Amino acid sequence: MIADISYCLVENRKKRCRGEHNQQMKCTDFSEYLISKGYEISYSTVCLLVNYLTDHNAETFIKQYYDPGNVCEFDWGEVKLFLVSKKRILNMAIFTTAFEGWL
Secondary structure: OHHHHHHHHHHHHHHHHOOOHHHOOOHHHHHHHHHHOOOOOOHHHHHHHHHHHHOOOOOOOOOOOOOOOOOEEEEEEEEEEEEOOEEEEEEEEEEEEOOOOOO
16 A cells, blocks of 8 residues: 555656646545555545655644635636647636535
8 A cells, every 4th residue: 555655656756847736646536546446544544644655744724614605716827738648738727616515
């Protein structure tokens, strides 16, 4: 399992070197990858292993609540992809609401 996570971390480093920061695997991706390979492991354990192997400190997030329709967030940037064996840089823009509720 640690060898599989280490492999994914090496792939992430390669992507960072190529400028493909948005295409890196996150803990949820690591968890799905390990489960698909047959491991029975929880998401929190995967996060602990990834943090241990990368020696990253835990981040802190402050949960905020918004009413539906009150806040819209916008982000934009570049996405680097290989299409038909050629590296292409595409512009991307995203609008999203800050509301995360169940109706």
